[in-house]
Amino acid sequence: MPESTAHLLSQAILAAGGTVPNAVAAHSRIPQPVEAPFATADTVEHDPVRAIGLGTAGTPPSEIAFLDGVQWYGVAGRFGLVPVVRGRVAAAVLARQGQELVAQFVGGEEFIVVPVDRLPGEGITVLEQTGLTLLDSRAGDRPHPIADVYFAARVVESRREAVELDVGGKYLEKDRGGWLVVDGSLSGYDWVDNRTQLLGVVKSHETQFLQGLDLETALTLPSQHRTSVFARRVRGRRRVYTWYLRLWPPEGHDLLHGLVRLERPAADGVVEEATAVSRWLLAERAPIAAPDERWDRLLYPIRQVEEYLRARAGGWT
């Protein structure tokens, strides 16, 4: 019986010292190009970057809250070639009390995104009469059925980030002394005090800050290990400290399985706390966020914030 191609290939890779996943998904679409695949980083803790074992999981702080946002958009109609995109965004902070998550701040908005310059005057009038905010997609002068929607979606995304920053800011203004765990990077939090116990958990790895051996160390981290802390720049000269953490064993999976990048505002003591923070984040692996396909990197409380927002939003009517 002839060997399958998958088996033949796996055997060849393994024989040469490579690794193979347990299962190989077959894709038919080419992935979208990454907008900013590379960026620079500054050495902070070690040079070169090291893999640091964490041991067992720690105990998460008793005062902790989680922030996330959701977004929806859809083409509601067209004036000729001009798409009218309806957008809806929401964000919330859920604080953990005991083992329960309780909503602290919730925000959201619904709006219309159009390339205003290309919209006929009558269209603007009727859309304004709906009572919804009208936002410009800045899609340029030349119509494109896909690019027009893409630019509108980017506006929706930026509004979602704005709402997230709004509810996060309201939470931090209260100076509760606890931790706020944010889904994603801290790029928008340049205004917060460096001493703030703010932690960004980045699941996607579109932008790589390391290179060479440092990158290999980061992307091949064993389970329950972190990398050395390094720094990346946000908005001019301000920096955030960041490091990689492997939540789940990558064996049998692809490189990024269980790999998150953590961010904190650059400040004294952050490097010293990196191991402790990483250890208590390991404890957040339970419960797992399945059946979400990002369960290996998505924290359950963050998923709960999403579920909460989706439940509040109801249907797309």
Next chain:
Amino acid sequence: MSDSFGSAVVGRVVATENLPAGPHQFHFWTATDTSLGIGAIVRIDDPHGKTVYAVVVDGRAYSDLVTPLHDVVAAQGDPAAAQAPTSRREVRLWTAAVLRQVPDEPLQPVPLTDVRLATVDDVERALRMDSYVRAERGTGLPIGLYTSGGTSAPIQLDADFLLGPESAHLNISGVSGLATKTSAVEFFLTSIFQTFPAQKGTIAAVCINVKGPDLCFLDQPGELTEADESMYASLGIDPRPFDSVHYYAPFKADCVNLNTLRSHPELIGSVEPLVWGLHEVLDYHEVLLNRDDIDAKSDAFIDFLADRVVEKEFRDDWGTNHRVLTFADLERFFRSVFEGLETAGRSDMWRTHHMATMRKVRNRLINISVRCKGLVTDDGAVNDLPFGEFQDRAVYVLDLAGTDQLAQDLVFTRVVSKLREHLERGDLGVDHVIVFVDELNKYAPNDGPDTYVRKMLLDISERGRYLGMVLFGAQQFRSQVHRRVVGNSGTTVFGRMDMDELATPGYQVLSAATKIKLATLPKGELMVRHPHFTQPVFLKFPRPPVLPGPIGIQRYPPSNDVAFEDAVVMQLSALDRSLEAGRIKQALGGRREQDVRRALLAVRRVRPQDVLGYFEAALGPAVARTRVDEVMSGGPALKSVDDPYS
């Protein structure tokens, strides 16, 4: 937080395509720390003025865990791993069955809105009790307290539907030994006797005690807890034992010691002997004769005896006059007929009856006084229930626990028949009578031969409500009782049930959660179905205000059987404590036992002021008995029976 509706919002109705809300059933969720449980009554108000009352019949909880494997992965295979910092989102989803919609029409699906716990008034309306409790001539009979979610509300049955004429009868099921069936009936009777509506007339109860001492101390106060007394107060019932209890028990085989566990010297005086003679038995010969015995020929001959011989002047073909009043007279009659036929050398036929048939009937009838010795006497002395003079709010206990099945069947059949006869004529003394029968599955089994007793029970079940005769039946396994008996019971009560029993088809209408609640029901809790209640309702009832059998037996241990003379002394002393044993024994001197028994029965029946004087009068003057050897003095000596050849 409570509002204008009187109680706090505890849940919200939800409906999906797969789990829709209907006019009879719906689903709602609550917080995980809710006080709600299976059996709780809830209320829903929609903005258009419609109010829905419902009872919780099922509950489920689940989290967002898709597969148990995810939990294993999260705990990394170690069940003892540290608890997750965040608990999974959990839902408590309840299923409720609609009890009532106000207004009734149009009947529509339940509104998808807030759910509140029922208040006391809500419980009354939900169970439609307002129609008979609040009426000008109310017919409510309290039977327990609904207690759920912090609400404690009296539950009342409609007397018209419990005791007729609209519907009637009560059937109670439950496993033995959990103080539910008998205790519940004792409490129900207490409640009925105290709250039976005046406009419905008079009522009495006949309790047939077929096992143990359960019903032997209904006139003695029991011990109640504060919680019990509080429940009595809530229900408006005075926790006192029955004011008027009359005990009846057959004698033991010695025909002098009463066959009852209520034989303690302090109590035996209140137990009446239950003694029947030939007349009382003959009409119910079908009960006593095996089914195989009853053929057309035997039946015809028994009818001949009943019509022509018993209690009649009858002259047989050989010139002997008979007046058959007792089994002894009957034996003499048979002997005369058989000897006459043999002497005359006639054929085996007498007045169209074959000799073999007559001998068979004779053997069976005469043996009755042996088989039911203590209940049936052959000397004509009779002591019966006071048919025609039943008292209002009186309990008549027939203690048959020590008698065999045959005697129990006979007593049950005859007592129920007599009650029915008197109720039909309207001369029982009361308008309604409750007959309480335990072990109903034994008397009216679902399968087995079609006995006279079962026919009787079927008749009560189907026609009793028109007469005022109400059956309170109890059994461990309802499925083993004849379907028409349980089916005609308007009110059904369940204590803790056996799971195997709950798996039988009769319980298919109950939800799985309700069945499990029934299988784990604690003492003092019941589930009740009543014609006004569209769904079963769980309730609590207090301990009955009477001494429980097991405690009564400890407090009043039964006396040992005593010799004939001592038994008479004890029974007369119980009627008049000033009597001295010596005086009684003096009165007994040399009297025949059957004469003494007859006199004793007369005293017990009349209960005179002068007990001893009446007893002596009933005995009559002593007749000097002459010894046979004195009569035969001077004649040849009789042969010794020890040596027939001497």
